[in-house]
Structure formats: C-alpha cells, structure tokens
Amino acid sequence: MQKGIIDRFEGEYAIIEFYGKTKDVLRSELPAEVKPGDTLIFEEGKVMIDTEATASRKEEIDSLMDELFEE
Template structure:
C-alpha cells in the first residue's frame, strides 16, 4: 500500500516538480503532475498519482491573503 503525502508545489525545475512536504523539498517527475497544476497548489501524492486539492489550495490562498492584509 502506498503512503499518502500532502504538500505544496514550490516550483517546476527542468523535468521535476519540487513539492514541500513537512518542511522538506522533494522532487517528483514533472509528467506525474496534472497539466493545470502550478506553484502554490496543495497536492496529494499517493505513489505515482499526484492530485491537486482545489479546496485546500483555495483555503490556503485565502488564509495567506488574510495574513497579508493584517501585516499591511
């Protein structure tokens, strides 16, 4: 059984997507990512299947906007 991990796409570099998982950067082959994925997206990784978690990505985006509004 494959372990399920959650992370945030940091960037795409060459043939790899770099995902931050529990504070650590990990590279995955770019062809495993959905075409619509982009840096900042929250993803779930199970074996070789990477899924963008749209609801969590939106929640994180709103949370970050609130933090920026408080700071500025």
C-alpha cells in the first residue's frame, strides 16, 4: 500500500506527492471525483480516496490558517 496527496492537475495528469517527491499520474487512472488535496491509497492496482486522512489534513490546514490570520 502506498499513499499520495494530489497537489494539482495539469492537463490529463494529476501531480501526486509521495513522501516528498511528485509523480505524474494519468487522471483517467484515478477515481472521477478526486480533487487537489485528496489523500489517495494505491493498493494492488486499485486507487481509492482516503476520506479520513483527507478530512484530517483539511482540519489541520484550516487550524493553521486560523492561527496565521488571527487579528
């Protein structure tokens, strides 16, 4: 099992970060509903969205943003 985070899309490719390094993956090989910031699980030729890890990262980022932009 390998996990990656979608950084962005460039044309027909998704740029996915795996342990600090990026890799281009054809968008057609991913679930249709993926979006930047989603955590993906790559296992035995299948790709799934890790909704728990995605939500956890979003909460952490939102918290950091709140701290950064406090008045």
